[in-house]
Amino acid sequence: LESELARLAALYPAVIVNGGLGPTRDDLTAEVFSRLSGVELTENPAALAHLQQWCERRRFELNESNRKQAWLPAGATVLDNPVGSAVGFYLEYQGSLLLATPGVPGELTAMLDGDVAAVMQARFPLAESRFVRRIKLFGVGESTLQQRFDDNQASWPSEVELGFRAGAPLLEVKLEVSQASQLDAQSAAEALLRDWFGDFIVGDDDASLAGVVVQALGEQKKKLALAESCTGGGIAAQVTAISGASAVFECGVVSYANRIKHDLLGVDAALLEKHGAVSEEVALAMARGVLACSAADYAIAVTGIAGPEGGSEDKPVGTVWIAWGSAAHLHAAHFCYASTRKMFQTMVPAIALDLLRRHLAGKDAVPDYYRLRRR
Amino acid sequence: LESELARLAALYPAVIVNGGLGPTRDDLTAEVFSRLSGVELTENPAALAHLQQWCERRRFELNESNRKQAWLPAGATVLDNPVGSAVGFYLEYQGSLLLATPGVPGELTAMLDGDVAAVMQARFPLAESRFVRRIKLFGVGESTLQQRFDDNQASWPSEVELGFRAGAPLLEVKLEVSQASQLDAQSAAEALLRDWFGDFIVGDDDASLAGVVVQALGEQKKKLALAESCTGGGIAAQVTAISGASAVFECGVVSYANRIKHDLLGVDAALLEKHGAVSEEVALAMARGVLACSAADYAIAVTGIAGPEGGSEDKPVGTVWIAWGSAAHLHAAHFCYASTRKMFQTMVPAIALDLLRRHLAGKDAVPDYYRLRRR
Numbered sequence: 001l002e003s004e005l006a007r008l009a010a011l012y013p014a015v016i017v018n019g020g021l022g023p024t025r026d027d028l029t030a031e032v033f034s035r036l037s038g039v040e041l042t043e044n045p046a047a048l049a050h051l052q053q054w055c056e057r058r059r060f061e062l063n064e065s066n067r068k069q070a071w072l073p074a075g076a077t078v079l080d081n082p083v084g085s086a087v088g089f090y091l092e093y094q095g096s097l098l099l100a101t102p103g104v105p106g107e108l109t110a111m112l113d114g115d116v117a118a119v120m121q122a123r124f125p126l127a128e129s130r131f132v133r134r135i136k137l138f139g140v141g142e143s144t145l146q147q148r149f150d151d152n153q154a155s156w157p158s159e160v161e162l163g164f165r166a167g168a169p170l171l172e173v174k175l176e177v178s179q180a181s182q183l184d185a186q187s188a189a190e191a192l193l194r195d196w197f198g199d200f201i202v203g204d205d206d207a208s209l210a211g212v213v214v215q216a217l218g219e220q221k222k223k224l225a226l227a228e229s230c231t232g233g234g235i236a237a238q239v240t241a242i243s244g245a246s247a248v249f250e251c252g253v254v255s256y257a258n259r260i261k262h263d264l265l266g267v268d269a270a271l272l273e274k275h276g277a278v279s280e281e282v283a284l285a286m287a288r289g290v291l292a293c294s295a296a297d298y299a300i301a302v303t304g305i306a307g308p309e310g311g312s313e314d315k316p317v318g319t320v321w322i323a324w325g326s327a328a329h330l331h332a333a334h335f336c337y338a339s340t341r342k343m344f345q346t347m348v349p350a351i352a353l354d355l356l357r358r359h360l361a362g363k364d365a366v367p368d369y370y371r372l373r374r375r
Numbered sequence: 376l377e378s379e380l381a382r383l384a385a386l387y388p389a390v391i392v393n394g395g396l397g398p399t400r401d402d403l404t405a406e407v408f409s410r411l412s413g414v415e416l417t418e419n420p421a422a423l424a425h426l427q428q429w430c431e432r433r434r435f436e437l438n439e440s441n442r443k444q445a446w447l448p449a450g451a452t453v454l455d456n457p458v459g460s461a462v463g464f465y466l467e468y469q470g471s472l473l474l475a476t477p478g479v480p481g482e483l484t485a486m487l488d489g490d491v492a493a494v495m496q497a498r499f500p501l502a503e504s505r506f507v508r509r510i511k512l513f514g515v516g517e518s519t520l521q522q523r524f525d526d527n528q529a530s531w532p533s534e535v536e537l538g539f540r541a542g543a544p545l546l547e548v549k550l551e552v553s554q555a556s557q558l559d560a561q562s563a564a565e566a567l568l569r570d571w572f573g574d575f576i577v578g579d580d581d582a583s584l585a586g587v588v589v590q591a592l593g594e595q596k597k598k599l600a601l602a603e604s605c606t607g608g609g610i611a612a613q614v615t616a617i618s619g620a621s622a623v624f625e626c627g628v629v630s631y632a633n634r635i636k637h638d639l640l641g642v643d644a645a646l647l648e649k650h651g652a653v654s655e656e657v658a659l660a661m662a663r664g665v666l667a668c669s670a671a672d673y674a675i676a677v678t679g680i681a682g683p684e685g686g687s688e689d690k691p692v693g694t695v696w697i698a699w700g701s702a703a704h705l706h707a708a709h710f711c712y713a714s715t716r717k718m719f720q721t722m723v724p725a726i727a728l729d730l731l732r733r734h735l736a737g738k739d740a741v742p743d744y745y746r747l748r749r750r
Contacts, residue, residue: 007386011382011386022517022518022539022541023517023518023521024517024518024520024521024539025521025537026537026538026539027539057713058745058746058747059746060745060746063518063519063522064522064525065517065518065519065521065522065525066518083714083715083718104541104542104543105543106543106717106718141398142397142398142399142440143397143398143399143438143440143441144438144440145399146398146399146400146440147438147439147440150439150440162400162401163401164397164399164401164402166397166479167479168479168480168481223632226608226629228608231615232611232612232614232615232616232620232624232627233601233603233608233609233610233611233612233614233615233627233629234608234612234615235608236607236608236611236612236629237607237608237609237611237612237720239607239608240606240607240608240609240629240631240681240720241607241716241717241720243682243683243684243716244684245607245631246631246684246685249607249631249632250631250632250634250635251628251629251630251631251632251635251639252607252608252627252628252629252631253626253627253628253629253639254601254608254611254615254626254627254628254629255626256615256620256621256624256625256626256627257598257624257625257626257669257670259625259669259670260625260626260669263668263669264626264628264639264668293638293639294632294634294635294638295632295634306615307618308618309618309619309621310621338432339458340458341616341618342481342616343458343481345612345615345616346481370433370435371433371434371435372433
């Protein structure tokens, strides 16, 4: 570890090491940093204060193993960890900046956005400042966008650089210019993007489908109810992950058993018998049922086959019916997404939330969603 | 990119590059690899076949942008992508193995476990084989374990190396030996671990709390119902993520509004009025209610304050009551986990599932859970 770190430090102006800051014997980062830079490990007062606070908030006794986390290389500066017990730290080594952060993903992410970004920005101010605008889309693929740009290169402002980052489920488009004087061109590019794909735009930067839906419901002072089968509470979990959801979210019913579709949601047993649980009729009846048993204004209902079991010739794995809207205006659509259970449970909640997002924005045309839609 | 890749190739026997394989113009990995190794980009038949199959399964037309993904450096070998449209590939460059994989996390993970692992293992057979046993625990922290080992070093077989990996919410303990002849010592170490922390052990390697609960219910031919408030469907989502959950999962009710606790779950309005929604009485009533309206044998009910809003002096953010068990044996416990909404919604479902896991295993003692329990 020591020689590897020395090698990287000789090559790069900064090295970020993740992990190895925990309370156990196999957590060696502080020791490796101190040996490499030839300084002692000492009990760092800032790290100790953080640990003590962390324990106090949890009414823990600080034990010896935990206390080890406060021993850092002499001269190291602490990087705050807003989530966990282990602080990070950094020090100079032969002209390179060596940073240590915890490896637990939630802690690492919080620190990268916090102290690590601050230290890096102070040390490496961007020679040429860049102006980046990020826009999140759902329901249209990278290749469709690229094709559209290729077909319309003449109208695109050439100083705006276009970038993509495909996530699951959102696609991020970056519009980047290098000077403040090009911000008008950036706005023109954004207008073009909105003109081409406006209905697919979920929002800026940190936008999420659930976030946009919760916000729209809040603005309209309306409430939402959910009836989920194959998505198993995944839509409810996404909605309630949004802080403030309690103002707009009434209830969710996860009706795995047909009996529940009948008993709790009032879906007619004859309907279930005649059309099967995965059908337009049952999706609509589930939505009506959850609207009836709650005080909600809008509902989403989903019934489908996530797989890997449960498919048939007629209704293969991936088949799903989604109903959405208000009691007065209820819609339903049929999709087939044959993939893993995990991908199904990522994509189908996203489609369901997007359909409601569009509905709340007054757009009722149902897109093809990467050609998953069946008619 | 090219010079950076050349530099890494000179330093390391293998370099794995993630991302830049998509259909858009800013996806440059294939081009960089081909320029570095001085070979042309050609349409790779295996990659094209993969793309065509991928499109066919989705009833897509293969467009020009997508087709770009089949253009790989001449002589490159394709790495299968079981999830997405872009294949990976690898080639030799001056004695180093250069591998390219997609950057989308779900695709990358699938490939690392698949073709990438196979290629790496073939190229770099482990000189000294290691025998690793991984065990997943919940409810006990790294530092508590380390302390226990420190206090009992004499009884620990010295040839067994101990490692930890803290995840959220499970903790992984690794027991590692270097020779087959030490497997007995490894078993002895595992027995010691089970002796000390047996109730905290969830299972091996890929074990999850929801997976263990679904399996236990299946073995006992019992069914589960959930009544969630502050966890917002997160428990249902974890249970239904397990393939085969439909055999044991009856229903979930996400009762955000008090009205729903009353109307759907039959929680007495006077109880809600008297004790408040976040109380032992209401948690127990929610569990009884969801058992009554389903055909389930076991229930979990959760009511609490995820934050950041909604706390009070009496019931601060993080306060939660969990009820679990069968109609005949219903238990309740009180915790306080003051953290972010996200961490609350990670940890509280885990505690709830763990309480049921213990109950199904006949262990009804409630642990302190990192001292989150209140009495």
